[in-house]
Amino acid sequence: MHRFERFEMEHMMSKWENVVQYNLSESGVHPVAVRELLPDPAMVEGLLATELNYPQANGPVELRENIAALYPGATPDNVLVTVGAAEANFITLQTLLDPGDEIVVMLPNYMQIWGLAYNFGFQRKAFHLREERGWKPDLNELNELVTPRTKMIAVCNPNNPTGYILTEAEMDAIVAAAERVGAWLLADEVYSGAEQYTDTQTPSFWGRYDKVLAMNGLSKAYGLPGLRTGWVVGPAQTVDDIWRRHEYTTLTITMLAGKLATIALSPQVRPQLIQRTRAYIRRGFGILDGWLESHGDLFQRVPPQAAAIAFVRYNFDLNSTQLVDRLKHEKSVLVVPGDQFGLDHHLRISFGPPPDYLRAGLERIDELIVELMS
Numbered sequence: 001m002h003r004f005e006r007f008e009m010e011h012m013m014s015k016w017e018n019v020v021q022y023n024l025s026e027s028g029v030h031p032v033a034v035r036e037l038l039p040d041p042a043m044v045e046g047l048l049a050t051e052l053n054y055p056q057a058n059g060p061v062e063l064r065e066n067i068a069a070l071y072p073g074a075t076p077d078n079v080l081v082t083v084g085a086a087e088a089n090f091i092t093l094q095t096l097l098d099p100g101d102e103i104v105v106m107l108p109n110y111m112q113i114w115g116l117a118y119n120f121g122f123q124r125k126a127f128h129l130r131e132e133r134g135w136k137p138d139l140n141e142l143n144e145l146v147t148p149r150t151k152m153i154a155v156c157n158p159n160n161p162t163g164y165i166l167t168e169a170e171m172d173a174i175v176a177a178a179e180r181v182g183a184w185l186l187a188d189e190v191y192s193g194a195e196q197y198t199d200t201q202t203p204s205f206w207g208r209y210d211k212v213l214a215m216n217g218l219s220k221a222y223g224l225p226g227l228r229t230g231w232v233v234g235p236a237q238t239v240d241d242i243w244r245r246h247e248y249t250t251l252t253i254t255m256l257a258g259k260l261a262t263i264a265l266s267p268q269v270r271p272q273l274i275q276r277t278r279a280y281i282r283r284g285f286g287i288l289d290g291w292l293e294s295h296g297d298l299f300q301r302v303p304p305q306a307a308a309i310a311f312v313r314y315n316f317d318l319n320s321t322q323l324v325d326r327l328k329h330e331k332s333v334l335v336v337p338g339d340q341f342g343l344d345h346h347l348r349i350s351f352g353p354p355p356d357y358l359r360a361g362l363e364r365i366d367e368l369i370v371e372l373m374s
Contacts, residue, residue, distance in 0.1 A: 161348040
């Protein structure tokens, strides 16, 4: 039997997020309703007239055109539409790396690629974002780890769980490390557009190097996780090779998802969704930050530059998984323990829900803190 490392965070969230009263584990903002996406009755009628056939397997042409327009110099042939960014990551690794190949992964990170690297038999190494430096990447560590054996470097920008956005100089340094050995650079960019302190979108790694694969989807910056629509943008031949694996996994997204995703990424609608997401993030972090401040030295945080999550250090002696278990069972609140990212005494807390919901969930956490402190 093949070795297998479980995706503990996703399993925990899948098991509990629809059971607890207050889900503060979600990493996106409150989801968009269909009526928000289709305010025009004519749009609704057009959707109702859709025949539920198989759509174009690599993604509807108009959808790939809308995606390609977000990446300077890209064409629809550079785009493969997948069932979420999760499938894009899975089949890209499956296509480009073989058992025994070396991959260097940014940590902390959304842990899918880290786990897949183990499950696929890759040799995995980690370079780190350093909390004491405001979650800046340790580029010296990266350069020491990358060798001629390195086949891929995987990064997440803006980062999950810290919300850190790489500077242009840091992006250039990561590209230089990959280019030095001819490694692929896989960039998870699902939080691009979910910026807190600027209206300038986080730039993509696309176009900085000829072996870049930019991964994205509608779940985070667009508030449309239920469409399960993601994509990979890369060199056309490589994208075609990845498509071959897509035919063995999901084959295609659904017809309705393709229609709705095309609308979401249209020039008319996309800016509205980005604006909506940023409004939730900016309002929500103010609520969370005030709550953290009210506890004095009990919590420490580096304000996230993007995303709807804060990675918070707490200063009392209880393991993060044990703390989250008590929150689930005693207070019906779900957050993500730092253990899931290899960093105990941290919690990943969402501030993307509606304000009243967020405040109520934080009050439940307060109840447990009072009990722990007494």
